[in-house]
Amino acid sequence: MAAPATRFAVNGYKGRMGQAVIKVLDETKHTMSAKYEKGDMFDLTRTDAVIDFSTPEASLSLLEACAGEGLARPRPLVHVIGSTGFTPEQRDELIRFADEVVIIQSGNFSLGVNLLMGLLKQAAARLAAEDWDIEIVEAHHRRKVDAPSGTALMLGEAAAYGRNVRLDEVKVAARDGITGARRAGDIGFSVIRGGGIVGEHSAVLASEDEILTLSHSARDRTLFARGAIQAALWGRTQKAGFYDMQDVLGL
Ligand SMILES: NC(=O)C1=CN([C@@H]2O[C@H](COP(=O)(O)OP(=O)(O)OC[C@H]3O[C@@H](n4cnc5c(N)ncnc54)[C@H](OP(=O)(O)O)[C@@H]3O)[C@@H](O)[C@H]2O)C=CC1
Numbered sequence: 001m002a003a004p005a006t007r008f009a010v011n012g013y014k015g016r017m018g019q020a021v022i023k024v025l026d027e028t029k030h031t032m033s034a035k036y037e038k039g040d041m042f043d044l045t046r047t048d049a050v051i052d053f054s055t056p057e058a059s060l061s062l063l064e065a066c067a068g069e070g071l072a073r074p075r076p077l078v079h080v081i082g083s084t085g086f087t088p089e090q091r092d093e094l095i096r097f098a099d100e101v102v103i104i105q106s107g108n109f110s111l112g113v114n115l116l117m118g119l120l121k122q123a124a125a126r127l128a129a130e131d132w133d134i135e136i137v138e139a140h141h142r143r144k145v146d147a148p149s150g151t152a153l154m155l156g157e158a159a160a161y162g163r164n165v166r167l168d169e170v171k172v173a174a175r176d177g178i179t180g181a182r183r184a185g186d187i188g189f190s191v192i193r194g195g196g197i198v199g200e201h202s203a204v205l206a207s208e209d210e211i212l213t214l215s216h217s218a219r220d221r222t223l224f225a226r227g228a229i230q231a232a233l234w235g236r237t238q239k240a241g242f243y244d245m246q247d248v249l250g251l
């Protein structure tokens with residue numbers, strides 16, 4: 001089904017991603033109904049879809065402020081949430097709001113990263129944990145406030161899923177000092193912060209004899225903005241519920 005006419009609001013519009021979303025909405029001739037920044041009152045009465053790259057707290061307050069408001073609409077309001085750094089408790093809270101609105105949340109709205117997740121799942125399932133170590137390496141600009149990145153965590157989840165284990169049981173997010181030898185089956189994370197790096201992610205699968213590296217490089221933030229707009233348009237044809245970019249792309 002084609003998406004009906006959609007009026008977009010942007011949360012966190014002064015930020016790097018907010019500006020990228022506004023640029024792409026403008027280039028693609030979409031209608032913008034509202035834009036919000038810290039301290040603004042939300043009014044989504046003339047909005048069909050919100051694109052939100054802000055912070056976990058800001059995304060949750062937006063959903064809180066609009067709770068109940070979506071029920072009178074012919075189609076549910078769509079919230080596309082790109083903010084990263086949610087705690088497990090905050091993520092549970094997010095899911096609770098999906099009873100009455102369409103929520104599409106992803107740590108990365110690019111096609112490449114979402115494909116990479118499937119490839120990593122497959123590689124992790126095929127390469128025995130006793131022989132193959134998995135490490136996720138990510139690099140971002142100096143202003144990023146959360147670590148590991150939302151994408152790195154999604155890649156870690158994909159690898160853990162492929163191995164049929166829970167990420168929180170095998171996750172090693174930091175190493176410093178005498179750490180002892182690496183435990184078989186662990187999934188390690190390494191973080192680089194510097195300059196203006198948009199977003200680099202690699203999954204390194206290393207055995208004694210070979211190294212397989214699956215990697216993705218984002219060249220421009222409008223990549224994520226385009227993916228988020230695609231997600232919003234897809235969400236306009238869906239029932240209320242909690243979705244991710246894999247659902248949008250049919251992966
Ligand atoms: N899923 C994806 O594909 C991607 C996700 N991201 C994620 O998106 C988020 C934003 O990234 P980025 O744009 O680089 O960060 P920025 O810090 O540039 O932008 C965030 C914006 O949100 C604003 N903000 C903070 N609190 C509120 C609030 N309560 N209500 C409304 N706005 C608020 C900030 O204002 P102020 O500066 O005044 O605090 C700022 O303008 C991050 O979590 C990042 O990891 C980024 C790229 C892609």
Ligand SMILES: O=C(O)C1=N[C@H](C(=O)O)C[C@H](O)C1
Nearest residue numbers: 084107144149150151152199
């Ligand atoms: O903060 C960023 O810039 C990015 N954040 C997302 C993440 O945490 O994975 C996605 C992208 O890599 C850029």
